[in-house]
Amino acid sequence: MRNAVSLIALALAVSVTGCAATPxxxxxxxxxxxxxxxxxxxxxxxxxxxxxxxxxxxxSPAAMSDAATEAFVTELMxxxxxxxxxxxxxxxxxxxxxxxxLLTYPLGSILAGGNSSPGGDERASAxxxxxxxxxxxxxxxxxxxxxxxxIYGIDAVHxxxxxxxxxxxxxxxxxxxxRDPDVIRRIGEATALEVAVTGADWTFGPTLAVPQDDRWxxxxxxxxxxxxxxxSYAGPMTLGLQGELSADHPLASGHIAGxxxxxxxxxxxxxxxxQGDFAGTERELxxxxxxxxxxxxxxxxxxxMASFSSWNGVKHSGNETILTDVxxxxxxxxxxxxxxxNAHGQLPGCSNESCALAFxxxxxxxxxxxxxxxxxxxxxxxxxxxxIPMARLDEAVRRILRVKVKTGLFQDARPVEGxxxxxxxxxxxxLAREAVRKSLVLLKNEGxxxxxxxxxxxxAGTAADDIGQASGGWTLTWQGTGNSNADFPNGQSxxxxxxxxxxxxxxxxxxxxxxxxSQKPDVAIVVFGETPYAEFQGDVDTLDFLPSEPLxxxxxxxxxxxxxxxVFLSGRPMWTNPEINAxxxxxxxxxPGTEGGGVADVLIxxxxxxARHDFHGKLSFSWPRDARGEPLNVGQPGYDPQFAYGYxxxxxxxxxVGTLSEESGVQGxxxxxxxYFVDGRFxxxxxxALRDAGGERRLGMETSGASPRGGVAARPADGSTQExxxxxxxxxxxxxxxxxxxxxxxxxxxxGEMAIxxxxxxxxxxxxxxxxxxxxxSVDVTRLLTARPVGEWATxxxxxxxxxxxxxxxxxxxxxWGLRTDAPFAxxxxxxxxxxxxxxxxxxxxE
Ligand code: BGC
Ligand code: BGC
Numbered sequence: 001m002r003n004a005v006s007l008i009a010l011a012l013a014v015s016v017t018g019c020a021a022t023p024x025x026x027x028x029x030x031x032x033x034x035x036x037x038x039x040x041x042x043x044x045x046x047x048x049x050x051x052x053x054x055x056x057x058x059x060s061p062a063a064m065s066d067a068a069t070e071a072f073v074t075e076l077m078x079x080x081x082x083x084x085x086x087x088x089x090x091x092x093x094x095x096x097x098x099x100x101x102l103l104t105y106p107l108g109s110i111l112a113g114g115n116s117s118p119g120g121d122e123r124a125s126a127x128x129x130x131x132x133x134x135x136x137x138x139x140x141x142x143x144x145x146x147x148x149x150x151i152y153g154i155d156a157v158h159x160x161x162x163x164x165x166x167x168x169x170x171x172x173x174x175x176x177x178x179r180d181p182d183v184i185r186r187i188g189e190a191t192a193l194e195v196a197v198t199g200a201d202w203t204f205g206p207t208l209a210v211p212q213d214d215r216w217x218x219x220x221x222x223x224x225x226x227x228x229x230x231x232s233y234a235g236p237m238t239l240g241l242q243g244e245l246s247a248d249h250p251l252a253s254g255h256i257a258g259x260x261x262x263x264x265x266x267x268x269x270x271x272x273x274x275q276g277d278f279a280g281t282e283r284e285l286x287x288x289x290x291x292x293x294x295x296x297x298x299x300x301x302x303x304x305m306a307s308f309s310s311w312n313g314v315k316h317s318g319n320e321t322i323l324t325d326v327x328x329x330x331x332x333x334x335x336x337x338x339x340x341x342n343a344h345g346q347l348p349g350c351s352n353e354s355c356a357l358a359f360x361x362x363x364x365x366x367x368x369x370x371x372x373x374x375x376x377x378x379x380x381x382x383x384x385x386x387x388i389p390m391a392r393l394d395e396a397v398r399r400i401l402r403v404k405v406k407t408g409l410f411q412d413a414r415p416v417e418g419x420x421x422x423x424x425x426x427x428x429x430x431l432a433r434e435a436v437r438k439s440l441v442l443l444k445n446e447g448x449x450x451x452x453x454x455x456x457x458x459x460a461g462t463a464a465d466d467i468g469q470a471s472g473g474w475t476l477t478w479q480g481t482g483n484s485n486a487d488f489p490n491g492q493s494x495x496x497x498x499x500x501x502x503x504x505x506x507x508x509x510x511x512x513x514x515x516x517x518s519q520k521p522d523v524a525i526v527v528f529g530e531t532p533y534a535e536f537q538g539d540v541d542t543l544d545f546l547p548s549e550p551l552x553x554x555x556x557x558x559x560x561x562x563x564x565x566x567v568f569l570s571g572r573p574m575w576t577n578p579e580i581n582a583x584x585x586x587x588x589x590x591x592p593g594t595e596g597g598g599v600a601d602v603l604i605x606x607x608x609x610x611a612r613h614d615f616h617g618k619l620s621f622s623w624p625r626d627a628r629g630e631p632l633n634v635g636q637p638g639y640d641p642q643f644a645y646g647y648x649x650x651x652x653x654x655x656x657v658g659t660l661s662e663e664s665g666v667q668g669x670x671x672x673x674x675x676y677f678v679d680g681r682f683x684x685x686x687x688x689a690l691r692d693a694g695g696e697r698r699l700g701m702e703t704s705g706a707s708p709r710g711g712v713a714a715r716p717a718d719g720s721t722q723e724x725x726x727x728x729x730x731x732x733x734x735x736x737x738x739x740x741x742x743x744x745x746x747x748x749x750x751x752g753e754m755a756i757x758x759x760x761x762x763x764x765x766x767x768x769x770x771x772x773x774x775x776x777x778s779v780d781v782t783r784l785l786t787a788r789p790v791g792e793w794a795t796x797x798x799x800x801x802x803x804x805x806x807x808x809x810x811x812x813x814x815x816x817w818g819l820r821t822d823a824p825f826a827x828x829x830x831x832x833x834x835x836x837x838x839x840x841x842x843x844x845x846x847e
Pocket of ligand 1: 111113114155204340
């Protein structure tokens with residue numbers, strides 16, 4: 001009944017807008033929030049139902065839906081066919097659509113996803129990006145019928161991070177430490193300009209997540225664990241990106257549309273699981289996770305992205321009480337809602353290719369990267385059949401067109417497009433460097449900082465001269481992996497910044513990744529931390545910082561009487577007490593991006609040892625006392641961090657830290673004894689090692705690499721989900737690809753008839769015998785592998801007891817899985833783990 005009544009109200013509201021003279025206030029759609037989900041098809045349970053009366057109020061500025069805009073949209077819509085209307089609601093990814101497709105399919109939007117680029121080249125020139133935008137726009141303009149421009153979106157989430165040469169700003173976790181809304185606004189402006197010069201119209205940011213569990217691989221995309229920071233940043237970032245909305249005028253040149261994401265509570269999922277569930281009350285949803293959305297809406301944010309995640313089991317992309325009743329009710333949002341990457345396909349009864357439910361719940365535009373064609377056809381059929389009510393379709397189209405008008409797409413003037421000198425311009429780089437300086441948090445300083453600029457400085461650690469590592473995920477590639485300094489022609493590594501400052505001050509700096517030196521330095525700076533990751537691949541089980549080399553380097557230097565300074569790069573706080581104890585000073589530098597010089601600005605003083613810039617950053621994420629990784633957030637009962645939210649020393653306010661406990665709180669060989677490679681990552685403590693006659697190379701968090709002589713190489717590949725698999729390529733001579741790193745007793749598992757199991761796809765048939773290994777044990781699997789057609793997935797399960805019979809010491813397993821061959825062979829594997837033998841495990845006996 002409620003729905004029927006509100007549908008009529010909507011129809012009235014929509015028809016009222018037909019009158020061009022209507023004053024802006026009369027056309028505010030949020031005065032008649034409506035969802036078109038029928039009670040029988042709603043997926044909303046009692047626990048996942050939002051009650052609008054409990055929510056605070058906000059409102060898109062009246063200038064978003066001024067009379068002229070609404071009249072223009074009304075007139076345009078009166079000329080649009082049903083096909084054109086449906087087309088507006090669908091967004092395709094540039095990797096899966098060509099400009100020519102737009103002549104057949106009247107789509108309204110394209111995006112460039114994290115791994116999508118002109119011609120599939122992640123390192124394409126900025127010029128190519130401009131040409132890509134122009135080609136799609138030209139095709140859209142050639143379409144018959146109503147002339148409606150595309151809106152083209154991209155993830156510019158720490159600068160225009162998909163483009164070689166762009167300024168890469170610190171990720172949000174670092175920006176949160178600045179507590180400086182003015183810098184945020186200027187970063188928004190700089191980012192918008194860099195995006196606009198390459199021809200894109202819209203960024204999928206700001207991220208307003210309030211990460212509660214730092215094990216989440218997207219924690220770094222949030223500003224802080226406490227919503228106060230996002231509340232103070234959301235408005236300035238929106239204004240920086242978009243400028244002020246003004247009635248009758250589109251965004252000023254050099255500005256782009258923003259998208260606050262991911263609505264709602266993406267940072268609240270249990271265990272920090274990506275795309276997981278927030279199990280909490282409506283009160284917590286409002287008090288914590290509503291975050292800065294009201295401020296973004298008040299500032300005029302033109303779109304909002306719905307979250308993949310769910311609340312008490314109900315996926316947000318299908319929750320009409322959140323997307324419509326609340327967002328269009330008290331929150332007063334007049335822009336459009338875009339869904340996340342095929343998120344609609346995760347709803348009950350839906351697939352990537354069809355989902356009226358999401359649309360009726362309040363998704364105005366489907367992000368349908370590769371599924372757009374069938375989704376378009378199915379959505380069209382649903383609009384024809386009435387499964388999607390016409391009023392609901394019209395409402396969504398109106399919101400999208402309104403945003404296109406405000407973004408200036410109908411003018412298509414683009415005065416800044418092609419001004420590629422703005423990418424990585426001196427002004428933007430100076431701003432990024434300021435942000436780096438201000439985001440550094442000094443956790444410890446026992447007298448060693450600032451460093452005199454005429455000192456002899458040793459710079460150690462593999463991260464010191466690695467701009468890719470300093471930039472993290474969402475940098476040129478989706479996961480941020482595979483970048484080298486050559487990919488950042490305008491950037492500066494941390495090492496290079498230190499070298500420059502010390503050289504200018506009359507000192508001498510040397511770079512030595514492993515910390516070896518010939519002449520004893522006055523001080524050593526060791527730069528180390530997490531290697532790049534993004535969505536789900538960065539989810540971890542504990543906050544233990546595992547690599548041991550940095551600690552060994554620090555201890556060695558300290559033992560030689562050299563004062564040590566750690567610069568720790570990470571997306572999140574991690575348990576680093578042993579490293580802190582081995583350091584005289586410890587700086588949390590987050591993921592600073594391309595302007596590594598900002599680190600030296602604060603660490604290196606003048607020749608007299610006087611600071612040139614003081615520390616300014618305050619923790620916006622609590623630093624843990626142990627490695628377990630349980631949620632640790634300011635204000636929670638029993639809150640007892642190592643360094644509290646808001647902590648940060650400076651030269652003006654020094655403090656002593658003393659010796660910290662080195663009890664990590666996690667059991668010996670941490671992590672898993674039965675899961676080795678799951679969801680595209682190795683489960684701690686396991687990793688991939690590649691061995692050949694030249695020795696062994698352990699890949700750690702790296703997803704690609706090769707054995708010392710190139711006998712075997714690995715790289716990420718798509719399996720049952722994106723990048724969930726590894727391709728293993730054996731060359732002539734070959735070698736071993738091994739899961740290694742732990743030491744476990746699998747006697748019980750072997751007695752219990754467990755099997756080692758993995759999915760695989762032969763990519764190139766073996767040219768010689770292949771053995772499956774477990775430690776010293778092995779069996780010949782050549783026949784099994786050659787029996788499968790090339791290119792087809794299959795699962796192989798081999799009984800542990802079988803491997804024990806063939807030489808494996810099942811009580812002390814340090815390599816639970818491996819493949820060995822000395823001839824060419826290519827195979828892609830995923831999901832390597834122990835599973836119960838359900839009568840399907842074998843004991844291969846070879847030829
Ligand atoms: C992410 C979004 C992103 C989108 C487009 C999704 O997988 O969750 O944050 O904006 O992809 O790249
Ligand atoms: C895209 C990302 C997206 C992700 C989701 C990637 O290929 O580039 O933008 O977030 O897929 O699976």
